[in-house]
Amino acid sequence: MTLLLFMAALLAVATLGAALIALFTSSTVVAVLSAGLVSLFASVMFLLLAAPDVAMTEAAIGSGLTTFLFFFVLGRIRREGTK
């Protein structure tokens, strides 16, 4: 049980750390990736909280698809912005 708690604490720290990076990094790409990481860590936490359905969804949608959405838009903006 304590191991579980320890893991959870570690996870929480990692999540928050990723969130802080996402907020304060100067690179948007890093920020998007960190936000995806936050989602990923969160989905692990969902597993710990006995919510496998949610974990799957968060991983697939929250961290996966969302991140790609960001990159697609960033890509378009970058392409058009550099001209």
Next chain:
Amino acid sequence: MTAFPNFEWVQIAYALLTLFIVINYGMVMTAVVRKIGARVGGRYGIPVWQNYVDLLKNIALRSKISHGVMYYLGPVFRLTGGVGLLMFVPTIYGSEWHQNFSYAGDLILALYFVFFGTLGMALGAGESGHPHSAIGVSRGLAQVTMAELPLALGVYALSLQYGTLDITKIVAAQQGSIFNWTLFTNPLATVAAMVAFVGTMMRSPFDVAMAPQEIPIGPPTEYHSSYLALMQTNRVLFPVAKTVIYMNLFFGGATSWAEFAIKVFCLYMISVVIGVVHPRFRVEQSIRFFLKWGLPLGVLAILTV
């Protein structure tokens, strides 16, 4: 004819008699007053019949022009105002002959009818198109707004005092002793009213509307010949008629023509004397004067009744 109670044709004759007496009295009195003024000033002055001469001369003059209907009617209004005023006021207390048509109304009628002639005259003068007429009207009206105020307050005080608006009843209440006169029973009201009296007699210091000594100004500017004749008639009649009201209200009225003659003369002389010793006010000065003196007196009068 319920509107004319106890009407008999002879009443018209009585009224005409009153009118006749008053006009003649006015003719003579105003001439006498002028003569006194001249003598005091070391001049010889006019003869006492001078007014009759002027009147006849004016009637006889042949320059007869008109500026229009209203101009033509102006003097008619004016004289109607004077005559009517006299007709609505009982002249001699206790005399059946000289009650005139005072049953048509009361004090209020008299007070408001004063304006009838003024208004018509002003309108007639206005049509003449002469700016001096209009200037005179403007000044006169402006002044009268304040000059009438103490009178109104005085009358209000007095009618509260006597509990009636009927002139005859007011006079009746003052009979018996000289100390029954309003002058003594209600001196404040009397003084207030007298301020108004002086203010409306068109004499110095309140004569800026007419400015008789300088360039002609005032409503009569354009009037001449028979128009002027009517106005002259009114000029002797109207002050007397007005004085009669004051006499009735504040000085016990008159029970006989002699008393009438004396009282009217004395009252008239008040404004003359004041006029002789005071230089003329500008309009705003006189307004301020009435505000400063007339108004407080009047207020005191109605508050102390």
Next chain:
Amino acid sequence: MNFTTRKAIPLVLLLLLGSVFYALFAGYTPDETLNRTASYYASQTVQETGAQNVVTAIIVTYRGLDTLGEVTVLFLTAAIVGLVLAHSKAPKSRSGSGFLPSGELLTTGTRMLVPVILLFGAYVFLNGHLTPGGGFQGGAIVASAILLMLLSDPAQRFSHRLISRIESSAGLTYVIIGLLGMLFAGGFLDNRILPLGSFGSILSAGVIPLIYALIGLKVGAEFSSILTSLEETEDAQ
């Protein structure tokens, strides 16, 4: 607004909001037992819906209206993103995401992986009533196949029409099934218009697998639509 106030005011605000949250946090004690709603689900789900996965039963049946709304959200988003991007005349440029080079390996890998991924997606949403996962997760997996194809060949064009047809038919069928529930069972989206089948088998739980399959198709189509809309430029259409 200068720098400090621009950051300080939100900071103070969030501290205050944090205090609200803290009050919630401090006042929170986990339940010892399931509350009445949850215990109803725990005890009645199997009997009423025949689904093993209670979450699925709730999503598809008990709170089916939410889920219908949810797929509508995606439908809306897809439609709006399509609208937004279809009407922004992008300057002509080379297509592609621009920062992810597509190598030979990726292209080959894609060809092999796509059918597998699609199959896996279908598996996930068809087993939603039995195991973790379901229409949304499966739909996301299906969409990732499309994503992979986009990455490997940015110039690839997908039939918007096909996507839209899949999406719409699935949605329409979903609504019709819901209405059938009103006609033949206890209410809108009641899953018992089909037999509940034997507990734990794939063809059980009434209409739940069908709905989840529809959701999977629809969600997959919608995700794909959003992704392709964001990727493709106007001039290519």
Next chain:
Amino acid sequence: MSLVQLSLATGFLLILLGLYGALTNRDIIRMIVSFTIADTGVNVVLVAVGYLPGREAPILDTIPVAEAASRITDPVPQALVLTAIVIGLGVTALMLAYAYRLFRARGSLDISEFTELKW
């Protein structure tokens, strides 16, 4: 501190961090990123609130139906979170599409540039 409390705290902190980022970052894309973090935080809070310590996932493949009520955790919040995640994605996609259009309109992604409507 229990698992639930830990998760709750993490969730709340994520919300606050996300909101802070959204309120202070001027770059529109970064604002959207911040909102996704806040959304994740909300999801964590939702799931944590529904968690009963020591219980299992609400899937009755290994748990007998009769024991379900005493062994599974609350399934309702999980169902809600599933919906919330999908909705979150929808909103994020929409905001991104908007961001792109805004960028096209102005050539900039700075939120303070888009203030022509005011007062």
Next chain:
Amino acid sequence: MVSPLLILAAGLGAAFLLGLLRDSSERMAFYLTVIALGFMSFVGLSWTVSLALGEAQPVEIYTAGARPPFAINLRMGLPEAALTSVVTLTGLLSAVFMRRDLMRLGRRAMAVLMVLIMALSGLIMTRDLFNLFVFIELIVIASAGLVLLSQDTRALGAGFKYLIVSQVISILLLVGVIFTYHANGSLNIDDIAATPMGFTGASLAIFLVLIALVLELKPFPANGWALDIYEAAHPGFSALFSAASGSAALFAVLKLFEAAGPDWAPLATGIGLVTFVGANILALAQDHDRRLLGYSSVGQIGLVLMVVGYGYDWDAGLYYVAGGLLISHAIAKAGLFWLSGLVKARKLSDWAALRQNPALVVAFATFIAMLTGLPPFPAFYAKWTLVHAMADYGDYPLIAIFLIAALIEAAVLFRWFGMAIKREAIRPLAYNLSHETVVLIAMTAGWALSFVWGAISGLDNLVTLVPLLFALLFLPLDILPARIKNVIAIAGLVLWFFLSKDGLDPLRLIFLTIMVLGGALLLLASFHAKGRRMGFYTPAMLMFAGMALLVTAETSFQFFAAWEFLTVGSYFLILRGHDSEPHALSYITFSLGGAFALLAGFAVASEGQFVIPLANLSEVAPEIAPYVFVLLAIGFLTKTAIMGLHIWLPGAHAEAETDVSPMVSGILLKAGLFGLFVLLMEMGRQELYGVDLTVLLVWLGAISAFIGAVLAAFQEDAKRLLAYSSISQMGYAVFGLALMNHLGWLLAMMFAINHFVYKSMLFLAVGGVKERTHTKLMYKMGGLITLMPYSFVSVLVGIIAMSGVPPLSGFGGRWIFYNAIMSTDLRLPMILIFMAGPVGFLYLFRLIHTIFLGQPKDELRKVKEAPFWIILPQMIFVAFLIAFAALPGMVLQRVDGYIGTLFGDRPLVWTGRIIDSQYGTWNPVAIWGVIIVVFVTVLLLLVWMNHNAQHVKQFNIVFSAERPFKPQTTHFAWNFFAPYRKAMGFLEMPVSTSFWTGVSNALHGTAEFSRKFYTGNGQTYAVQLMLFVVAVYLISMGASS
């Protein structure tokens, strides 16, 4: 009955079905959309009708075959059905309205629209908390999508700000929802109600839910984002956003507040009130039409929120009040947004383009009347009931704040309306038949609902009142020539007079005669108008309808409704004048302010009833009676333009049209006087803080009489002079009434009659002069007596009558006045009245002199007499004045007797034609006789002496020793009373004008200052939003501890 769920299913199904169509078949897609929306509307409407008629019972709709709280359920009751109908119908009409843009953007846009309507209906019907959240998110996303319909690129920014804010809201909402679930074990809204939490620890959760939902209502000041949407979005969408989304969100809030329990109600009340006040103040500074509409939307929703919080336990009453307000808001706002789609430019003044299409002007007026809660629209009933309920609870400050804010709102809207009527349009109106149809449908719906609300109100159904219908009849008749309409109008008035005169007491009969027959008489002057004279007869008849109903009103409600009718009608009339825009605005603002005072007064007086017979005013409990008295008196005194509340009058009366000025001056002012009559008759003397209020009235009347006269003397504009004179005359009347004795009342009655006659006459005469000279400045005229003799005669008679000089009827007034003041203890106010009398001469003489006497100007040498139809009524008035002066008894004797029954005395004795009082005598026939005889005699004398007088030319005068040749330098006219001004000019100091200007400036300043907080930055808006949340949190926590 079809299941209400079909509304949702149809919306969704059709949206999905659209995806199966080809991209190119927009037309088919559009028809599908319309059919689906039509079906949804049909379902909603059919439920509404059956529920309203009691043919159907409210139903719970269960889904998934399980009972709540285990599955989501919906409810369809009457409020749900009604709101669903509103939402779906707005959606349908907006779809038609947005046809072109929807076709341009294709089927996807239509699907988004459909989903929006579906979600709004769902939001209304659902009883599940999380389901609510889902629908809200759907609405947010769909709205963000539809914002893009706009061609305005700024909409993009607005939409994004909206999304930012929505994100914050949804975070708060979700956290709130989950903790509520945790506390209740259920997501069902009714379960939350069953286990009320109050302000316990778990209350934070419900607080978050409530505040999040309230934020959806765009509360002030956390609403900058919403305004940007209103400003930039497509008008068709803005209509939806305001009418449909606003209503649906409001209902959601209502559901939750009902569930959360009474402890939370003050929160809604407070936020609603702040929003209503704040939004309306901010709207004052707006010049952009759609943004203004945005503020107005915010304000209206705030108002309904306030009602929701205030009346959470009223059951049906709540739906009646809140529903009345909400439905008025929805229809009017949707209608206005749709209208804005027809107007091409965005300044308020650009709405002048509407004048190209009179039907649209009517629609515009209808919508504005609906918003401001004028009769007969639902919001009027709602406002009436609301204020009465507030009074019943004793929440007087709330009434005050509410009414002041409502007044500001009215000022904002009528300012706009004024601009539309008076300004010049830069760009023509867009021509679009379907847009117009949509607008007109909304207008029709507004009228239809007025009938419904009237029918369920339990009060009089105002739409069915014959006079009102008669006024409305002139809308379709407006295509006829003015003369035909005039005949109909006069016939109608006369007929109505004879229909309603029976059974009235003499006092009311006289007022009815002045107002209705007098109106018919004045309408004779309207025969001079040529062409069609569009838009004249409806307002005129509305005003007369109001007055006719006012006199015959028996209950407070009838009275107030009539009052509002005449106010509105006269406003439209006044607005027709040439330069009347600012004056009409000030008129309507003051009038509505006065009307609100009346409303408050009646409400306080009713003591828990919703309507009282006017006669019951006499039975008001003594401790509140003085306050009732003050409020009602303020209302009536505003109408009679007592000094201090008068500043609207000069402009309004002076700038009105020739035949309108006498109506609004001669007739309309009597409405206030009538009110005072009724008030004093029923309530008598009242004391407040030891002050006898009637004494206060005496003073006010005296001050008005005096200052009004002084100001009149200083005017250069003839009609303004007459207007100030009205203030003075009404002062006399108020004075007389307030004397509270028999003769005082008779005096007031006399003034009412006289003022009607001579003011109508003078306004007509001056108006006739103005028609010919094209100026109202008196010094530009002069010498018109020979050119316009009839006008001169009527002015002459008018001023003699007015100045009180015998023999005309004004003297009778003075005589009664003196008798009246003899029997009162008050002395000091008389001074002012005495001063006012002679001042009257000043302005009257000036009027006649500078216009008709003196030197005619060169450019006016050829003017003709005023038109026949303007002269005719004047001559009738002249005849009446003379007759009335000679035989006052024919009118006054019965009134005197009636007043005698009220006071139980008989101070006047009528013997034949003579009137005797305790103090004096008035013998009008004798006065006439003497004066005529003397006058004729003197005249004959003069004619005898001077029969051959020659008429000389204009400049045949000697002026400063030379012949003048220029009338300009010879006509003494400008600043006529310069000496008087020197002495008394200090009275001209515009004290009350500066006071009211100061109030207005302060409000505008506040508006200008506060709106700077709306920086336009989405982040700032989000910060403000959270600030709002935190502030409300702190306040409510503070309030509960």
